[in-house]
Amino acid sequence: MLDLTELGAWFSDPENWAGRYGLWNLVAEHLTLTFVAIVVAAIVAVPLGVAIGHLGRGEFFVVGLGSASRAIPTMGLLFALVLVMGVQFRELSVVLALSAIALPPLVAGAYSGVTTIPPWIRDSATAQGMTAWQLVRHVELPLAAASIIGGFRIAYIQVVSTVVLAPLVGLGGVGFGIIQGLALRNFSQVTASSIVIIVITVAGDRLIGLSQKFLSDRLGKPKPLETS
Amino acid sequence: MKLTRIAAVAASIGLILGVAGCAPSAVPSSEPIVIGSQAYYSNEIIAEAYALVLEDAGFTVERKFSLGQRDVYVPAIVAGEIDLFPEYTGNLLQFFVPTATETAAEDVYAALATSLPEGLTALAMSPASDQDSYNVTQEFASANGVESIADLASLADITLGGAPELAERPYGPTGLLAMYGVTVSFEATGDTTVESLVAGIVDMANVYSADPRIQQLGLVTLSDPLGLFLASNVVPIASEAVNADARALIDAVSAAMSAADLVALNVRSVDEKLSAAVIAREWLVSEGLLD
Numbered sequence: 081m082l083d084l085t086e087l088g089a090w091f092s093d094p095e096n097w098a099g100r101y102g103l104w105n106l107v108a109e110h111l112t113l114t115f116v117a118i119v120v121a122a123i124v125a126v127p128l129g130v131a132i133g134h135l136g137r138g139e140f141f142v143v144g145l146g147s148a149s150r151a152i153p154t155m156g157l158l159f160a161l162v163l164v165m166g167v168q169f170r171e172l173s174v175v176l177a178l179s180a181i182a183l184p185p186l187v188a189g190a191y192s193g194v195t196t197i198p199p200w201i202r203d204s205a206t207a208q209g210m211t212a213w214q215l216v217r218h219v220e221l222p223l224a225a226a227s228i229i230g231g232f233r234i235a236y237i238q239v240v241s242t243v244v245l246a247p248l249v250g251l252g253g254v255g256f257g258i259i260q261g262l263a264l265r266n267f268s269q270v271t272a273s274s275i276v277i278i279v280i281t282v283a284g285d286r287l288i289g290l291s292q293k294f295l296s297d298r299l300g301k302p303k304p305l306e307t308s
Numbered sequence: 309m310k311l312t313r314i315a316a317v318a319a320s321i322g323l324i325l326g327v328a329g330c331a332p333s334a335v336p337s338s339e340p341i342v343i344g345s346q347a348y349y350s351n352e353i354i355a356e357a358y359a360l361v362l363e364d365a366g367f368t369v370e371r372k373f374s375l376g377q378r379d380v381y382v383p384a385i386v387a388g389e390i391d392l393f394p395e396y397t398g399n400l401l402q403f404f405v406p407t408a409t410e411t412a413a414e415d416v417y418a419a420l421a422t423s424l425p426e427g428l429t430a431l432a433m434s435p436a437s438d439q440d441s442y443n444v445t446q447e448f449a450s451a452n453g454v455e456s457i458a459d460l461a462s463l464a465d466i467t468l469g470g471a472p473e474l475a476e477r478p479y480g481p482t483g484l485l486a487m488y489g490v491t492v493s494f495e496a497t498g499d500t501t502v503e504s505l506v507a508g509i510v511d512m513a514n515v516y517s518a519d520p521r522i523q524q525l526g527l528v529t530l531s532d533p534l535g536l537f538l539a540s541n542v543v544p545i546a547s548e549a550v551n552a553d554a555r556a557l558i559d560a561v562s563a564a565m566s567a568a569d570l571v572a573l574n575v576r577s578v579d580e581k582l583s584a585a586v587i588a589r590e591w592l593v594s595e596g597l598l599d
Contacts, residue, residue, distance in 0.1 A: 101475060101496065159499070167503040247472055250497040250504055259498070260472035265379070 083268065087275075090268040101256055107276065109252035114240045114284075117178030118186075121235065125183050126228060129190025133224070134216055142191045149184035154242050162249045174246055181242055182235035189231020193224025226296035233288045240281050254280070340368040341550060344381055344390040347374040349577045349584065350438060350518060350570065354394040354542060356588035357565075361557045364598055373584075378403050386425050391549040392558070397433055398538030400545070413437070413539035420543070431544040431555055434562035436570035438518040439540035440479060442468075442530045448511055449528040456531040460490040460512070469497035469510030479536045487536050502527075518567070520575040542570070564595040 097103045132138045161173035244255030257273030345355035359369045375381040401420040410419045474480045484490040497504040505513035592598035
């Protein structure tokens with residue numbers, strides 16, 4: 081099935097890397113869409129998750145969002161948004177659809193990071209006279225950092241694999257190679273594009289994983305408060 | 309989403325293996341004629357028309373509709389699992405002979421007739437066709453005085469929209485330049501091609517000629533005097549299980565279906581949301597092929 085010679089030939093043909101629909105451009109578009117969608121989602125999701133965890137109110141929302149995320153018909157959402165908002169705003173529609181996918185894991189990561197902090201840590205912080213904001217800023221956020229990054233990790237994997245659908249509504253991304261390749265029965269191109277998607281998915285996940293480890297090593301340990 | 313994709317591919321492979329695994333057997337005349345169709349509403353209407361005339365004449369038919377795309381169902385036809393299938397001359401020829409260079413309707417039909425696998429016959433082709441075509445909006449056509457693809461040669465900065473594979477098709481940007489001297493920049497607009505044309509994101513779009521939206525949105529289909537596009541007329545593909553009497557009935561259906569008829573049938577399907585059976589039956593009655 082898998083012809084390694086043909087696959088190698090595909091990768092070594094400069095034609096397949098250059099131009100508007102060349103691999104470089106498609107990877108760049110793929111990562112840009114993924115990045116923008118996650119940033120947009122994080123702006124809403126992280127403060128929301130931290131607030132719910134801090135206040136201990138609205139947990140049902142986190143649970144509901146988690147369940148809803150499994151029920152979102154990704155492709156339907158993508159098409160519906162593009163058709164409702166109009167093709168002129170397809171970039172925005174696609175980013176919004178992708179953000180909707182990134183939102184639940186980000187909220188869940190932030191929420192569980194804050195809510196799993198042992199009560200005595202918060203109590204002692206409050207006992208030292210910290211205000212609510214200082215508690216969030218100096219205690220909860222650093223201790224939740226690893227879990228928040230964990231949310232980014234899941235969001236990244238889900239979004240990066242959904243961007244594959246973007247060419248269906250006229251945007252780029254590595255999915256272009258798969259969708260075009262299937263129609264042209266160019267299976268070397270389909271395989272090559274799939275490999276590229278796997279590589280950027282795993283590499284991105286590893287990268288976020290490394291930063292997660294780094295953060296939990298640095299921030300996870302209680303450290304003396306700087307005195308002013 | 310990935311999982312659904314994998315499942316879909318696995319299902320297709322399963323279907324291919326499943327049908328290919330069954331050896332074609334000699335079909336006794338009492339066996340029903342198995343009629344297949346693509347997962348495309350227009351194709352299903354044509355298949356339904358075949359089924360209705362055959363049933364009316366006393367044949368037993370079995371409908372296996374919505375069989376997906378060519379990669380999936382052609383092996384089933386070749387394996388003798390399906391006896392009758394409405395196809396399109398050009399696209400089917402390209403499937404069997406990817407290097408085929410014929411584009412004119414008669415040439416394509418002749419080439420197809422000789423390239424079909426053993427045991428399959430292309431019955432008479434219909435004047436109705438469903439093929440690639442380049443379309444512009446009415447405003448663009450009037451503003452630039454464009455009626456034919458050849459008229460585009462004097463214009464600069466034309467953006468062509470279509471499915472991703474159009475970039476590599478012989479009638480895509482390369483063919484436009486080679487045959488008509490028209491330079492276009494290609495924009496893969498995927499499933500939102502018609503919407504992108506109307507919204508002005510692209511100037512010209514590749515739309516199937518029988519697409520109801522050409523009529524509904526008042527798009528202008530550019531004529532193709534040099535034969536850039538592969539002609540793709542409706543053509544029934546029949547196995548040996550379809551006897552001479554049945555073939556005569558199907559030929560009558562093909563002859564009666566004009567290009568405008570096919571568009572009208574598609575418009576009914578999209579606008580009135582009627583089932584293929586209702587649309588096919590009413591059309592057959594209006595043509596006098598059914599009481």
